[in-house]
Amino acid sequence: MPKYHQDDCHRQMSQIDTVRNVAMLGSMGHGKSCIMDNLGAMTGYLAEAKIGDQLFSLYRADEKEKKSNYKTNPCHMMIETKSSEIKGEPGKQELGEQKEKSKFMFCMLDTPGHIDYSPEVAAALRMADSTLCTVSVTDGVGVMMEYMVLDSLKERCKPTLFVNKLDISIMVLQQDPEDLYRDLAKVVESMNVALVDAEKMGMKGFGLDPTLGNVVFGSAYYGWAFSLRQFAAMYAKKMPGMTEEKMMKRLWGDQFYNPAKKTWTTVEVDGSVRGFCKFILDPIMQLHKLIMAEDPKWEDLATKLGVSLKADDKKLKGKQLVKRVMNLWMPAADAVAEMIATHCPSPNTCQKYKIEHIYKGEMDSDIAKSMVACDPAGPLMMHLVKMNPTGSAGRFYAVGRVFSGTAATDKYHVRAPDFDPEDPETTAFSQEGRCQNVMLNLGKDMVPISNCPAGNIVSLGGIDQFMMKSATVTSDKKAYNFKSLSFNVSCVYRIAIRPADNKQLPKLVEGLKRLQKADIIVQCVSEPTGDHIVSGCGEEHLKLVLKDLKEDHAGVDFTRGVPTVSYKETVTSECAKPALSKSPNKHNRLYVIACPLGDEVSDAIESYQINMQQDVKKRARILIDEYGWEKTDCLKIWGFGPNDIDVGGANVLVDQTKGIQYLNEIKESVNSGLQWAARQGPLAEENMRGVRFNLMDVKLHADSIHRGMGQLQPTARRVFFGAVLTSDARFMEPIFKCVVNCPEDVLPGVQQAIMAKRGETQHSDTNNGKSSVVAFLPIAETLGDEPFSKVLQTKTSGKALATYQFDHWQLIQTDPLEKGSKAEQIMLDIRDRKGLKVEHPDISEYIDRL
Structure with a gap:
């Protein structure tokens, strides 16, 4: 039974200093859900004996079957735990005094570890203030974790770390203490390397340091974990003149203790032992060894360590006894809860630096100030980022975070991502909808509450009928939207x-x-x-x-x-002369040149560093300083396309005309033509990418009735198509970053498999007989009758395992308009699949003559 009633939890949500919104990050199989079990047992959601087996945060039957989650679901837990003061400025902090136990409201977001479900991670990071990164010491920090950490920094989430699976190092690999310490230190170091960009982004104090207490070590499955503070407190009492703070610094890094002389040195000398190994790993390993050997001395050691066992506990044997003794000695839930309470910021702290990176409006507005202050009495500002089924056919709860105001059963403005309060053409993207109920994810149960104050994560009922995937919900008509989520994967399958x-x-x-x-x-x-x-x-x-x-x-x-992949259409040169297209009534003409936009600018647009919602001068400064654009061109950008959030509008329309009458009247029509053309290109109706269109000249009829949307939109589409086809059109294919883990002896077979599927090896590392190869691999080569995975298994006798992460788009060099080329075959196959004419596009359909 849960230890706290939903009314208690609801009241605690108003104590915003005690709220912690934490996203759980980690690769598949590294133990995130086991940590959730430990916290769940602490709050009464499951029995302690079921820790690591029940995986209570997995909702779906298929998740339980594979012991891996596919969706992110918030789980609120009211936890009573100790916390500590943090002294000093960010970057120069120290752990202060430990406080007495107090109540906290944790909202834990257990995210998927598989790369295919990383959009669920993006949603969790938008709602979270901090992260609990879980890394298996036996596997180390992988590519997936590196991507997650970078994404978390973009969302201004402060990290903490759980180094997991020490049980495997101790009981299976039987490592000696020094080797295990080096593996642990390597994990911490690798995480800090992944966090190196934090300071560049203006975030100080985001580094991980065991002596500060934002790193814990243990075994989530066996239910035990520790921070350095736990051992420092124990040994400081036994060593004359030693303080807790001083002892913590002795327990990490190059700090060596000589038992005979009872002295400390910073270099290893004869008779000295690393402090971490001597005072932490030695007693842990000794206890494991005695229990597994069924040596009765384990009881004496357990008693010395303060562990008291019941009669039933003493009947346990082997690993089950290890699990029980270690859980009683150093409960993982206690270590994790104290770390979260101490090092994870509350919403009113995080929103001071998070809002400016996720809100599109001006930061000096009253709405932005209300969000920065996390004011529950301000106007409602809530970002709904995902939907969860309600159980009723076709209905969903919309899950999101309240950044300002208080969400309740009332009418609100529900706005799609494309809404812009300054653009009257987007009014259709804003609807007035009633929130029918406010639901709290308490453990695995959805319970109704009367309202949800700023800083908390909650689910709304009834709003799903007014939105598609995500929405900004507000009580203020003047409010701007939140920025859309940024994904590091694309829908390429x-x-x-x-x-x-x-x-x-x-x-x-x-x-x-x-x-x-x-x-x-x-x-x-x-x-x-x-x-x-x-x-x-x-x-x-x-x-x-x-x-x-x-x-x-x-x-x-x-x-x-049959599964296929998507391609992009682009250009590789600038057309010799402008393409000309006439409107259907022959009274209007558009002259357009197409040229390559460049990969760097395309990437910046897709990552939202450059967008139409930016201040014009700010966008111009970025383009001038970083990409060498002319100032005049920067100030005359008409639009980006296509506007689909999940596609990314990496095509730009620039006005280079001079002295044209009525030009502003056709801007909307031409931009609409850009959206149409960029969404379905001329080669095979694939999205365009990396094309810059320069509008060179325009001839317009003097009477507005003859230059309306019906005349200019299709004309714009035709002239964009004509410009692309005269600028050496090409396809771009999606590329995976592929990481292959294998024994060192099958490394040649891995290289052969990569070369056989058009892959390019980037680098490889070998450590302790295990090799890791990073390569770029066309996604098309992972499909078909002979996919890369099959070739890899053949070449390595099934000893290698590959994981994939979408990385970039790569140009296919061959000309799709050249007979017999590979690109032509791709084009014809796509056209056939889409029901288009299986032939080359006819340029005469798009370009007119004077």
């Missing part, structure tokens, strides 16, 4: 589906609509062929969404095509 029975088509279409709401990033579109295309981040992601579509959202059978 596609699969076509059709209902097995055509009579079930309406159910399938309705199911696809629900699926788009339920998944943060999945895309569903209909093709002229009658196929419905579902796009995901990878094979695992596609499997999951298709399973959910069939079982939860549509409830019908459907046939599946």
Whole structure:
């Protein structure tokens, strides 16, 4: 039974200094859900005996089966724990005195560890103030964790660290203390390397340091963990003249103790032992060894360490006895809870530096000031970032964080990401909707509460009918939106589906609509062929969404095509002369040149460093200083396209005309043509990327009725197509960053597999007989009858394992308009799949003559 009632938890949410919103980060299998079990047992959500086995934070049946989560769900826990003062300025801090136990409201966000589900991590980081990074000491800091840490810094989340799986190092690998210390130190060092950009971003005090207490070590599965403070407090009492603070510094790094002389040195000399090994690892390892050997001396040692066992506990044997003794000696939940309470900032601290990076409006506005102050009495500002099913068919709870005001059952403005209060054309993206109920995720239960004050994470009922994937909810009409989430993956995998029975088509279409709401990033579109295309981040992601579509959202059978990847269309040169297109009534002409935008600018747009919502002068300064643009061009950018949040508008339209009458009247029409053209390019209706369109000249009819949207939008699309086709059009293909882990003896086979699938090895490392190879690999090579995984298994006799992360787009050098080229085959295959004419695009359809 939970130790606290929902009313107690609701009251605690108002004590904002005690609220901790924490995202759990870690690669698959590193132990995040086991840590949740420890905290859950502490709050009464499960029995202590089930720690590591129940995995209570996994909601879905398929998650429990694979012991890995696919979705992020908030879990509120009211916890009574000690905390400590932090003394000194950021970057020069020390751990102060330990305070008495007090109550805290933890909102833990257990995120997926698989790269395909990293959009769920992005959603968690937007809601969180801090992170609990979990790293297995036996595996070290992997590429996935490095990406997660970088993403967490962008969202201004302060890190803490749990170095997990010491049980494997002690009982399975049987490492000696010095080797284990070096592995632990390497994990901490690697995490700090990943955090190196924090100071550049203006975030001081984000480093990890065991002597400061923001790192704990242990075994989440066996339910034990410790910080240096626990041992420092114990030994400081036994050593004359030794303080707790001084002892903590002795227990990490190059601090060596000589038992015979009872002296400390900073270099290893004969007879000296590293402090961490002597005072921490030695007693832990000795206790493990005695219990596993069934040596009765373990009872004496346990008693000395303050462990008192019941009669039933003493009947346990082997690993079960180890688990019980270690959990009683140093409960993992206590160490983790104290670290979170001490080092994870409260919302009213974090929002002082988080808001300016996530809010589109001016920071000197009353709304921004209310959010910075985390004011529950201010106007409501809430960012809804994901949807969770309610259990009722087709209905969802919208999950998000209140940054200002208090969310309650009332009417609010619900705004899609495209809404701009200064643009009257976007008013359709804002609706007035009623919140029907406010729900708290208390453990695994959804419980209703009357309201939710600023700084807390909560789920709203009834709002789902007014939004698609995410939304800004506000009580103030003048408020700007929150910035959209930034994902480090793209929907590059596609699969076509059709209902097995055509009579079930309406159910399938309705199911696809629900699926788009339920998944943060999945895309569903209909093709002229009658196929419905579902796009995901990878094979695992596609499997999951298709399973959910069939079982939860549509409830019908459907046939599946062969998985394919998406491509981008781009240009590699500037056309010799402007492309010309005339409007259907022949009264208007547009002259446009297409040229490469450049990968750096494209990346900056896709990562939201450059966007249309920016101040014009600020955007111009970035383009001039960092990318060498002309000032005149920077100030005359008309738009980016396409505007789809999950596609990224890495194509730009620049006005280079001079002295044209009525030009501003056609801006909207031409921009609309840009969106259309950039979303479906001329080669195969794939998204464009990296194209800069320069509007060189315009001839317009004097009468406005002859130069309306119906005349200029299709003309703009045609002239953009013509400009692309005369500028050496090419395809770009998506590239994975592939990490292959394997024994050292099969390294040559790994290299052969990478070369066989058009991959490029970047670097490889070998340590203790284990090798890790990082390579760039075309995503198309991971599909088909002979995917990379199959070739890798063949070449290495099944001893190698590959993980993937979308990294970048790469140009395909061959010309798609050249007969017999590889790019031509790609183009024709895509056109055939989409029901287009299986032939080269006819440039005469897009370019007119005078």
